[in-house]
Amino acid sequence: MHGDMERVLITEEEIARRVRELGEEISRDYAGKELLVVGILKGAVIFMADLVRCLTIPVRLDFMAVSSYGASSESSGVVRILKDLEQNIEGLDVLIVEDIVDTGLTLNYLRENLLTRGPASLKICTLLDKPSRRKVDVQVDYNGFVIPDEFVVGYGLDYDGRYRHLRDILVLKREVYSGKKEGDN
């Protein structure tokens, strides 16, 4: 296991099984429709790539990149849209795909923003959910795993841009993100 990791939280096999289940559920729910899947860069890319290949309905893909406004966004959730959708979503069935929902602030802002564009429907799918961190109530329609309040990386999730490529979802050692190495006092 990677030296910066405390432990594996979810193995790649468990992820793959759950992603297949989510794909079957979403395919059933949208049978007969075409779905626009909107991935939130960068964390959702790996999850989205696996998820859409488990769908048995017509799919189009689009992406958004957002960035929080630092401390102010901690309370308001107001984010800056760094990369907007290429598609006009008016009248479309849209599914936002996220890697993780914790405070829910960013996702709630995104949901409100996309709703103003007139989609026929808008649902949310997340791989991970940290309900203990929630600051605003946001409905998640498809939920991969509910996890404890631990900092996790892998399968798209990062710390400081690193670890997204790891195949499992792992708990990061505290000293990696607290800036202290072994033996520091």
Ligand SMILES: Oc1ncnc2cn[nH]c12
């Ligand atoms: O545990 C986590 N790992 C990586 N990114 C985020 C964001 N919120 N929570 C996270």
Ligand SMILES: [Mg+2]
């Ligand atoms: Mg995300």
